[in-house]
Amino acid sequence: MQQIARKIAYIRVSSEGQNTARQRKALKAAGCTSFFEEKISGATMQRPELKRLLDELKQGDVVYVHEISRLSRSTKDLLEIIEQIKSKGAGIKSVTETWLDTSNENPMNEFLLTIFSGLVQFERSMIKQRQKEGIEIAKREGKFRGRKTELVDGGKEERRLQAIIQAFKEGKSIRHIREVYKVGTGTLYKILEREGLR
Incomplete structure (x- = not known):
């Protein structure tokens, strides 16, 4: 049936x-x-x-x-x-x-999705290229020190770090986590990337 x-x-x-x-x-x-x-x-x-x-x-x-x-x-x-x-x-x-x-089956729809995907990939490549060029310029000028995660492993900071990760896994919004745990957006995204959550 x-x-x-x-x-x-x-x-x-x-x-x-x-x-x-x-x-x-x-x-x-x-x-x-x-x-x-x-x-x-x-x-x-x-x-x-x-x-x-x-x-x-x-x-x-x-x-x-x-x-x-x-x-x-x-x-x-x-x-x-x-x-x-x-x-x-x-x-x-x-x-x-x-x-x-x-x-x-819609060939035009598939074509549009393919173009859409290609634009996303192109945008990501351009962002990486600009980041790479920016870092190289900063290094030449002696200004590049690398980014550090503000939250580090160990003690009280470790508990805060784990709480942030758990909150994200539970579906809490980025804004909610930032406000509750007093963490910057850049630091938060770096933590999530490090944990394989982004």
Whole structure:
């Protein structure tokens, strides 16, 4: 017996104070009958409802979002999520960005995604190149000392470090962690990179 394809909605807002009604209304009008909803920053990788949606996806299902920024604020992460959906034999559609539709064989859509991916890779390469050139200039001028992580291993700082890592794993937003643990954005991202969380 052939399985009926489901239209599944993913809804996300960044904070508890924001309303999901606008997204829900548009996605219901698009024919969605199943809804996964969460109030959490798109900057964090810890999105329980999105993970549950991806785990439950079946071949032929189509994931609907109001706009692609609801899936992620990071282009790299967004493309990885799209690949996960496609690997399950499912599709994805955006109500707002009508060009995003992988629910059927669409050469133009594949072309746009390929261009999108290429631009992301190009941007990353350019950033690395500019960083490398900047460091070389700073070294020549005797100004480069290298970046140090403000939080170090050992004692009280070790406990603070572990608390920050745990908070991120639990899905706390970058802003929340910065404010609670009084840690700079640059230091926080360096810690997450060092721990393999970014």
